[in-house]
Amino acid sequence: MSADRIELKIATAKDMQALGSTLACLIYPGDLIILSGELGVGKTQLAKGIGAGLRVDTPVISPTFVLSRIHRSTGDGPMMVHVDAYRLTSRNEIDDLDLEAQMPVAVTVVEWGNGIAEHLCEDRLEIEIQYSVKLDDETRQVSIVPTGSRWDNFITSWERLATQAGRYGDGGE
Secondary structure, X not given: OEOOEEEXXXXXXXXXXXXXXXXXXXXXXXXXXXXXXXXXXXXHHHHHHHHHHHOEOOOOOOOOOOOEEEEOEOOOOOEEEEEEOOOXXXXXXXXXXXXXXXXXXXXEEEEOOOOOOHHHOOOEEEEEEEEOOOOOOOOEEXXXXXXXXXXXXXXXXXXXXXXXXXXXXXXXX
């Protein structure tokens, strides 16, 4: 684990969802999470886990064709706005989704948001998911980079939470 990022190896889709659920313990309304990585690497699985952790009311599925979905919380937590920016080509197009209207009361998760969604909030989590370089290895390498003062204590909070949960503490599986 680096001083400015968290590096993890995630073995299965279920583990990716568990990672998202754990992250949900540390996020609040107004937070922006940008997910990047190749097609099929696990971005939507991570978003499903975040939704489960936030206890949203509808299944989290890829919003590829509708661009964004709003998932309301079944509890007193924030709702989740899940965006798929794969087909978007500019900041103007993401601005046309009017995400800023929901951001103060929602956690906004943007798949394929790298290079297109950073302007939405200077305080954000940038999460990159990569396939293993070994062809016979199904694990994913996940890099979580907290950006902005909102996340100043994120790594310390993450380490504490991961240790309590008995997962992710060593930067491994």
